[in-house]
Amino acid sequence: MDVIVLGGGLMGTASAFFLARRGARVTLIERNRIGTGATIASFGNIRRTGRYLPQMPLAHRSRALWGQAQELLGRDVEFRATGHIRLIFDHDSLADMRAFQGAARPWGLEIDELTPPEIRRRFPGLGPGAIAASFSPHDGSGNPRLIAPAFAEAATRLGVRIVEETEVDIRHGDGGFTVETREGQIGAERLLNCAGAWGGRIAEHFGEPVPITAFGPQMGVTEPLPHRILPVVGIWTREKNGSAYLRQVERGNIVFGGGAERVPVALDPGHARIDPVRTPVQMRALLRLVPALANVAVIRTWSGCEGYVQDMLPVMGASATTPGLFHAFGFCGHGFQLGPGVGDAIAELITTGTCETPLDDFRIDRFAA
Structure with missing residues (x-):
């Protein structure tokens, strides 16, 4: 065939x-x-x-295949099952998380709910204002x-x-x-x-x-920092521009996205450009997750072309x-x-x-x- x-x-x-x-x-x-x-x-x-x-x-x-990727492909694609934490800052979002947690269980996904003391003990420096968080221990990231x-x-x-x-x-x-x-x-x-x-x-x-319709995400990466953040970090929120997310790579840089509207992309030529006006809004959303990023330098931003049905x-x-x-x-x-x-x-x-x-x-x- x-x-x-x-x-x-x-x-x-x-x-x-x-x-x-x-x-x-x-x-x-x-x-x-x-x-x-x-x-x-x-x-x-x-x-x-x-x-x-x-x-x-x-x-x-x-x-399951991500877990086999290095064996299948013959090279390390930097898959790391570091866990995925989503911070929660209001009671409506906590209700949303619990509803999803209960609905997802029959589909084979177990999610832990973390209290503020558990967040501080296991993930110091993340979301000091969070009232709870979800944690999926077997998820993570790749390159x-x-x-x-x-x-x-x-x-x-x-x-x-x-x-x-x-x-x-x-x-x-x-x-x-x-x-x-x-x-x-x-x-x-x-x-x-x-x-x-x-x-x-x-x-x-x-x-x-x-x-x-084609849109481009607002993505960026910081200067290298001491490696402190192990899981992928996100947020449960109903806010349109509140869904910021970040992860720290092993070299120390923090890759981030969300927190701002995606930019429209024309398919010809199909290259999105970051809107610099939206970057400060994005950074304010990220500081809610990790306040220690307040004085960190962003060294590169980029976008792409994604299809949204x-x-x-x-x-x-x-x-x-x-x-x-x-x-x-x-x-x-x-x-x-x-x-x-x-x-x-x-x-x-x-x-x-x-x-x-x-x-x-x-x-x-x-x-x-």
Whole structure:
């Protein structure tokens, strides 16, 4: 079986790798360079707390694969199961957390509630004004700059052909799919759309419009500091711009995001620019989590291009209009943790016609009406 994968981010490279492991002959095509779209803009959060609950089986499948990543890929992608803490500063948010905690338990996710003394004892310096926190001990983070290239390299060792820096022209006929690239014409029986924010264009080409909009996150990193913060740190809040998050890498720098509205992105050329006016708002939100950051220097900021579907759920599964076409795009800024699981699940679906992980909620035909 021949498969063309469109998109060289985490979803596309993971799919190519797992397809090749299942014996498919794969060509991956990327319009820019591997891992330079939404993946490189990601915070690197590997969390299951707060997810849409029917997505939990996919999140569990992916978390297991993150734990095997070094063995699977032959290199360290800096996956660290340091835990994920979300601080709570008001009683409405505490009620939200407890409701999620109870609802998530039947889906196999155990979350601990921490009291203020427990927060101070286990995580000194975090959220001194917090009235509680949730803690998921088996989640953590990975390095967004390493993961897609690692999957791509491992896929290449399995025989996957990778074509970068090319636009495509796609046609479909009785013999399958034909894609014109700068390296010539490529044909395959199956086509997998992992094009991220551009995935909607490909779906529409096949008569399946999806309400998707591109936005870029406001990301930044500080100067190196003594390593004190072990878990990924976030917040439970209903405030529109209150959902700040951060993590400290082993080199000491603190990577952060949230706390400010995402910036709109035009798909051509598809490069978001940070709005410097929003950075002070973002920093004020971060200081609520770690007040000691008040005098720390921010050394770099960046953004990317993420696809946000109207209902905030991804598009995954077989096309409803075109035999042999499959989709995995529109992960709404929440896809990093899911990436390995998406690749494994979609490879299973393409090669066997079924998938042990439920994907029905993510069907593209949910927009057909």
